[in-house]
Ligand SMILES: *[C@@H]1O[C@H](CO)[C@@H](O)[C@H](O)[C@H]1NC(C)=O
Ligand SMILES: *[C@@H]1O[C@H](CO)[C@@H](O)[C@H](O)[C@H]1NC(C)=O
Ligand SMILES: *[C@@H]1O[C@H](CO)[C@@H](O)[C@H](O)[C@H]1NC(C)=O
Ligand SMILES: *[C@@H]1O[C@H](CO)[C@@H](O)[C@H](O)[C@H]1NC(C)=O
Ligand SMILES: *[C@@H]1O[C@H](CO)[C@@H](O)[C@H](O)[C@H]1NC(C)=O
Ligand SMILES: *[C@@H]1O[C@H](CO)[C@@H](O)[C@H](O)[C@H]1NC(C)=O
Ligand SMILES: *[C@@H]1O[C@H](CO)[C@@H](O)[C@H](O)[C@H]1NC(C)=O
Ligand SMILES: *[C@@H]1O[C@H](CO)[C@@H](O)[C@H](O)[C@H]1NC(C)=O
């Protein structure tokens with residue numbers, strides 16, 4: 001009987017997983033256009049009567065072999081693909097992860113950008129770095145009631161480049177939905193461990209870049225706004241202090257993350273967090289400014305780039321009249337890995353708790369009411 005129940009639970013979990021993985025059809029473009037010539041290796045220009053399973057297309061779109069194996073699409077002049085997916089019955093947040101590349105690389109006078117649009121959002125994503133490939137995460141929107149959502153992926157360049165190899169290539173699209181998060185008992189911050197964000201690509205060692213997001217509600221890093229560009233890193237490929245994911249602040253120049261929480265004015269709190277390096281050969285003094293309310297503290301870790309981590313904490317008194325207390329981690333310095341990739345300090349495991357004094361007071365209150373209850377029951 002017990003065994004049956006657990007099998008059921010397992011089946012349920014597997015079903016849930018399969019459903020999540022099926023939000024988009026042909027998200028990695030491994031189902032080719034039926035009209036693709038059998039032995040074709042050259043980029044295949046999709047013509048009006050061709051079809052690409054799961055997707056509609058418009059303008060100049062090529063189906064081609066991706067540099068890392070597999071297949072991808074290139075969005076050239078006015079190139080655009082779109083697909084409609086059904087939101088779940090419950091209201092959920094939708095996060096997208098995707099890889100883009102510039103096959104032309106350094107020889108292009110402009111690399112172009114990928115434009116991702118959904119009914120509530122639009123993001124522009126440049127191809128960056130020496131790798132000529134980048135993985136991005138994006139908040140698409142929040143939907144429910146089985147609503148039909150049209151996801152549109154297009155491209156743009158600053159110059160109209162005659163050379164088709166300079167237009168961006170899109171691959172490995174992963175769409176994920178998450179229910180709204182609730183505060184845990186032991187932390188005043190939601191998503192303080194950064195476990196809730198866009199999915200990581202299974203075949204990618206480079207983390208996921210997150211661009212500026214002003215509102216924590218419209219951020220791919222759930223409940224945190226993003227200043228500058230940060231890298232969302234996974235424990236499979238980086239040193240992550242806690243859980244499966246952490247944040248690496250890579251763009252320096254006051255980039256970082258910020259959230260806000262309702263605290264009781266006049267009460268004392270402690271902010272605990274871990275700083276480290278991602279084991280990505282990011283060597284040097286990495287400086288982070290932590291803010292809680294009106295208290296600012298600078299911390300510097302000496303990184304050898306081998307995945308060290310250190311816990312810090314400080315106490316502060318909530319002093320905001322509105323009760324909303326900002327919490328942020330900002331970096332001023334940026335560094336580079338030995339491969340020339342921008343890197344910086346890693347932040348993880350941010351915990352905000354009522355300081356001991358307040359906690360004791362709360363516990364006393366609780367004990368007292370318990371005693372009163374016991375006394376009442378005894379009578
Ligand atoms: C395709 O490849 C097969 C075997 O590799 C070969 O026999 C055939 O001639 C090729 N066809 C074309 C059109 O190149
Ligand atoms: C597309 O298909 C239609 C109907 O099958 C045909 O009339 C038309 O000529 C085709 N167009 C091209 C460009 O092949
Ligand atoms: C793409 O968008 C067009 C126009 O908005 C729509 O008619 C079409 O159904 C969409 N394609 C897919 C696959 O959702
Ligand atoms: C386009 O650019 C690629 C590499 O950037 C180069 O190899 C190719 O010759 C160029 N083609 C044209 C027509 O300029
Ligand atoms: C295009 O991208 C390559 C590699 O990512 C880079 O070296 C080059 O400077 C870029 N060109 C422009 C005009 O941004
Ligand atoms: C830092 O950011 C400011 C504005 O946000 C900008 O004007 C400045 O050029 C940046 N400095 C560097 C070194 O990127
Ligand atoms: C922290 O560092 C920043 C940037 O280096 C500096 O402007 C600020 O004065 C420092 N704050 C404290 C409290 O040391
Ligand atoms: C850092 O990476 C190396 C290999 O890339 C690995 O052997 C080592 O265990 C990692 N260290 C940490 C702290 O993750």
Ligand SMILES: [Ca+2]
Pocket residue numbers: 193194195240241242243244245246348349
């Ligand atoms: Ca974490």
